Structure formats: structure tokens, C-alpha cells
Amino acid sequence: MARWEPNARERLVRAALDLFTEQGYDATTVNEIADRAGLTKTTFFRHFPDKREVLFAGQDMHARLLADAITEAPSPATPLEAVGAALDAITATFTDDRREFSAKLRPVIAGSGELQERAAFKRAGLAGAMADALHKRGVREPTASLAAELGIRAFDRAFDQWADLTNQQTFTELTRHALDELRAATAALD
Amino acid sequence: MARWEPNARERLVRAALDLFTEQGYDATTVNEIADRAGLTKTTFFRHFPDKREVLFAGQDMHARLLADAITEAPSPATPLEAVGAALDAITATFTDDRREFSAKLRPVIAGSGELQERAAFKRAGLAGAMADALHKRGVREPTASLAAELGIRAFDRAFDQWADLTNQQTFTELTRHALDELRAATAALD
Structure with a gap:
């Protein structure tokens, strides 16, 4: 069973935006976004189908x-x-x-x-x-x-x-x- | 020097459309498109930046x-x-x-x-x-x-x-x- 992560979605969105701003969209991986948010890649993909989608929540x-x-x-x-x-x-x-x-x-x-x-x-x-x-x-x-x-x-x-x-x-x-x-x-x- | 290929662009576009129709867009590779057109992958990329672009010539x-x-x-x-x-x-x-x-x-x-x-x-x-x-x-x-x-x-x-x-x-x-x-x-x- 998946662990409950408080505000996971919001944390992923903010981590993604910060990383895209710092190092560019292309240079940022889903792993880095999950890391920055203190979450796993699996959690990322439970909330978003791909890296692009994260900014359009x-x-x-x-x-x-x-x-x-x-x-x-x-x-x-x-x-x-x-x-x-x-x-x-x-x-x-x-x-x-x-x-x-x-x-x-x-x-x-x-x-x-x-x-x-x-x-x-x-x-x-x-x-x-x-x-x-x-x-x-x-x-x-x-x-x-x-x-x-x-x-x-x-x-x-x-x-x-x-x-x-x-x-x-x-x-x-x-x-x-x-x-x-x-x-x-x-x-x-x- | 690149070999001159008559109608390369047009041939690539038609080959791509035929393959996308037959087997779907996702399942088709640039290599297959070039093959079907009787051309090389290098020639494909001389005409189009990616697989998506070929249909928008x-x-x-x-x-x-x-x-x-x-x-x-x-x-x-x-x-x-x-x-x-x-x-x-x-x-x-x-x-x-x-x-x-x-x-x-x-x-x-x-x-x-x-x-x-x-x-x-x-x-x-x-x-x-x-x-x-x-x-x-x-x-x-x-x-x-x-x-x-x-x-x-x-x-x-x-x-x-x-x-x-x-x-x-x-x-x-x-x-x-x-x-x-x-x-x-x-x-x-x-």
C-alpha cells in the first residue's frame, strides 16, 4: 500500500518549478523533482503522467x-x-x-x-x-x-x-x- | 558531400504517412520512414528535426x-x-x-x-x-x-x-x- 504523503502534489509542483527556474526544463529529470520534494519517482508518477504535466496541475x-x-x-x-x-x-x-x-x-x-x-x-x-x-x-x-x-x-x-x-x-x-x-x-x- | 536525392522531402513525407496509417504513429521509427522512402536516417534529419515534424511540411x-x-x-x-x-x-x-x-x-x-x-x-x-x-x-x-x-x-x-x-x-x-x-x-x- 502506498504511503500517504501530505501535500505530495503541491510539493512536487513547487519542486519542479524551482528546478526548472534554476537549471532549465530540459536539464531537469523527474528523479530530481521527486528528490527535491522529498518524495519518490513512484509518487511523482502517481500524481502526473509526465514531466510536462506537472506545471499544468x-x-x-x-x-x-x-x-x-x-x-x-x-x-x-x-x-x-x-x-x-x-x-x-x-x-x-x-x-x-x-x-x-x-x-x-x-x-x-x-x-x-x-x-x-x-x-x-x-x-x-x-x-x-x-x-x-x-x-x-x-x-x-x-x-x-x-x-x-x-x-x-x-x-x-x-x-x-x-x-x-x-x-x-x-x-x-x-x-x-x-x-x-x-x-x-x-x-x-x- | 551529401548525395542529391530527388524529391527526398516529399518521399519522406509520403512514407511517414503510409507507415503511420498502417502501424500507428507511436510504433513507427525514423529508421523505418527512411527505409520505406529508400533513403537514410541522415537524409531524414537533414529535412526534418524530428518524427513529429514530418507531417507538417x-x-x-x-x-x-x-x-x-x-x-x-x-x-x-x-x-x-x-x-x-x-x-x-x-x-x-x-x-x-x-x-x-x-x-x-x-x-x-x-x-x-x-x-x-x-x-x-x-x-x-x-x-x-x-x-x-x-x-x-x-x-x-x-x-x-x-x-x-x-x-x-x-x-x-x-x-x-x-x-x-x-x-x-x-x-x-x-x-x-x-x-x-x-x-x-x-x-x-x-
């Missing part, structure tokens, strides 16, 4: 929160209003603690082609979760996917600003502002 | 064609009109020969997480090339990126329909129709 929870909020938005809400409600729903996960983590995460992802690929794939997963929830509200294609795309763009923009530690706005203020800007941009396309 | 050319057409669009063209001109510009590369190749390519990519990640990354590269060209026309963010995104979505949709061999429309007809649908969808967001 929490995305499944985000996908669920986004989809649930869209499902629960009042029925007269437009597609973009439902997406706005979804972004509001994930705000609670963006704590101050998470913010320092995110500030360190950005340069690590920017420095690795492999991590950028995984990030793009995860992003597509979040957008897909929102689009599916919009379909269930009766929103058709391509409107549903486009609304979800605007939601993800607002999220990305807000996240970039929020992970900049000099910024003073809350995550909610940032996502709302970003979504308003995107709404205005759709009018300037043609 | 031609994307760099697409990025250039898209960007050039946006740059050369008449100055009163709106962002979406410039994107429409870009899609028209790549039509010539979608020949009948390419169409059968594309029909075989789709299930191979759909069957591999690795290939899907690379495809998503390549897609982002094409969108980035269009957005950069729009910036040079004075289109601001987030409008430029949004117009580029609509262009890529129209491209993806048209490509899917075109790679279905029962479809009778030309690639140009398909991209124009898809872009019109997306234009209409932006009006239904809110």
Missing part, C-alpha cells in the same frame, strides 16, 4: 468550474455573458500565493518549446469545455466556439497582467476589462 | 503566403477583408494530389496526442504570422489577433470539409463560406 478543475458556471448562468444570458460568468467563477482560485507561483511560471514556459506546446493544448481543452457547455445552452456553431475563444483570450490576457507583480488590479477586474476589450474588437473587424 | 510556406497577402491587400481593406485575401492566396497549394494526402492525414493526427499538440502549435504559428502582418497595416490588438483567429478557424473548417473526399466545393469556396459564417457569428455573441 489545476487545469482540470478550471475546466469544470468554467463549464459549470456557463451551465448555471441565467437563461436570458447571451453567449458572452455566460462566458463572463465563467471567468468570474474561477477568480477564487487566483490567490496571492498562486500569484507568485504564476510569476515564476511564465518565464519557464516561455523558455521551453515542449511546455509551450502543452500549454497550447491545455488552452484548447479549456476552450472546448466552455464551448460544450454553451452547446448545451443551445448556442450553435461557430458562435459557441467563438464565444469560448474570446473567454480564453480574456483569461490569457488577464493572467499575463495578474502574474506581473507590479499590477494592482484583481483577477476579476482584469478578466472583465479584457472581455470588454474583445467585445469591442469584434465590432472593428469589418 | 509546408506550414512555413503557408505562413509566408498568408502574411504576404495581408501585407499586399489594398489599404482600404478591413482586417477581415485582408484575412480573406490571405486565405485566397493559399488556395493554389490545395491541389487534388494534396487532397488525398490530407484525407489520410486527418485520422493519423486525430489518433495521436503528440501530433495534436504539434498541430495546435503550428496553428498558433499561422495565426501569429497573420496577426503580425495585420499589425504592420496599423491594426491594433486585440482586433488583429481576433481577425487572425477567425482566419485560422475559417481555414480549419474549410480544410476539414475539403479533406472529406465526398465534398464537391473548391477550397476557395469553402474558406469564403466559412469566413462569412464566422463574421455572422460575431454578431450573435452578445
Whole structure:
């Protein structure tokens, strides 16, 4: 039977981010991450399928929160209003603690082609979760996917600003502002 | 000095697609691809950095064609009109020969997480090339990126329909129709 390791997942994520920051993503092995966290390689693989995945912990929870909020938005809400409600729903996960983590995460992802690929794939997963929830509200294609795309763009923009530690706005203020800007941009396309 | 190999690139691409179709992407090695093409592993790596890249040959050319057409669009063209001109510009590369190749390519990519990640990354590269060209026309963010995104979505949709061999429309007809649908969808967001 596996030994119970308190906070194993969180410890592995932090150890990985520290090592990637210190010596680079490519140069870091799963063994080193487990060592730094005071855990075994077996424990690592109980929590993550591979080295890339360790930095994207929490995305499944985000996908669920986004989809649930869209499902629960009042029925007269437009597609973009439902997406706005979804972004509001994930705000609670963006704590101050998470913010320092995110500030360190950005340069690590920017420095690795492999991590950028995984990030793009995860992003597509979040957008897909929102689009599916919009379909269930009766929103058709391509409107549903486009609304979800605007939601993800607002999220990305807000996240970039929020992970900049000099910024003073809350995550909610940032996502709302970003979504308003995107709404205005759709009018300037043609 | 390297021996000149006629059509080495094209032969490698076709050999790879055939092998991936027959025995799966994961089970196929670079050695097998080179063998099937009647070439060496060294020749493979002169043309492609890795096994994944072999199916995405031609994307760099697409990025250039898209960007050039946006740059050369008449100055009163709106962002979406410039994107429409870009899609028209790549039509010539979608020949009948390419169409059968594309029909075989789709299930191979759909069957591999690795290939899907690379495809998503390549897609982002094409969108980035269009957005950069729009910036040079004075289109601001987030409008430029949004117009580029609509262009890529129209491209993806048209490509899917075109790679279905029962479809009778030309690639140009398909991209124009898809872009019109997306234009209409932006009006239904809110």
C-alpha cells in the first residue's frame, strides 16, 4: 500500500518549478523533482503522467468550474455573458500565493518549446469545455466556439497582467476589462 | 558531400504517412520512414528535426503566403477583408494530389496526442504570422489577433470539409463560406 504523503502534489509542483527556474526544463529529470520534494519517482508518477504535466496541475478543475458556471448562468444570458460568468467563477482560485507561483511560471514556459506546446493544448481543452457547455445552452456553431475563444483570450490576457507583480488590479477586474476589450474588437473587424 | 536525392522531402513525407496509417504513429521509427522512402536516417534529419515534424511540411510556406497577402491587400481593406485575401492566396497549394494526402492525414493526427499538440502549435504559428502582418497595416490588438483567429478557424473548417473526399466545393469556396459564417457569428455573441 502506498504511503500517504501530505501535500505530495503541491510539493512536487513547487519542486519542479524551482528546478526548472534554476537549471532549465530540459536539464531537469523527474528523479530530481521527486528528490527535491522529498518524495519518490513512484509518487511523482502517481500524481502526473509526465514531466510536462506537472506545471499544468489545476487545469482540470478550471475546466469544470468554467463549464459549470456557463451551465448555471441565467437563461436570458447571451453567449458572452455566460462566458463572463465563467471567468468570474474561477477568480477564487487566483490567490496571492498562486500569484507568485504564476510569476515564476511564465518565464519557464516561455523558455521551453515542449511546455509551450502543452500549454497550447491545455488552452484548447479549456476552450472546448466552455464551448460544450454553451452547446448545451443551445448556442450553435461557430458562435459557441467563438464565444469560448474570446473567454480564453480574456483569461490569457488577464493572467499575463495578474502574474506581473507590479499590477494592482484583481483577477476579476482584469478578466472583465479584457472581455470588454474583445467585445469591442469584434465590432472593428469589418 | 551529401548525395542529391530527388524529391527526398516529399518521399519522406509520403512514407511517414503510409507507415503511420498502417502501424500507428507511436510504433513507427525514423529508421523505418527512411527505409520505406529508400533513403537514410541522415537524409531524414537533414529535412526534418524530428518524427513529429514530418507531417507538417509546408506550414512555413503557408505562413509566408498568408502574411504576404495581408501585407499586399489594398489599404482600404478591413482586417477581415485582408484575412480573406490571405486565405485566397493559399488556395493554389490545395491541389487534388494534396487532397488525398490530407484525407489520410486527418485520422493519423486525430489518433495521436503528440501530433495534436504539434498541430495546435503550428496553428498558433499561422495565426501569429497573420496577426503580425495585420499589425504592420496599423491594426491594433486585440482586433488583429481576433481577425487572425477567425482566419485560422475559417481555414480549419474549410480544410476539414475539403479533406472529406465526398465534398464537391473548391477550397476557395469553402474558406469564403466559412469566413462569412464566422463574421455572422460575431454578431450573435452578445
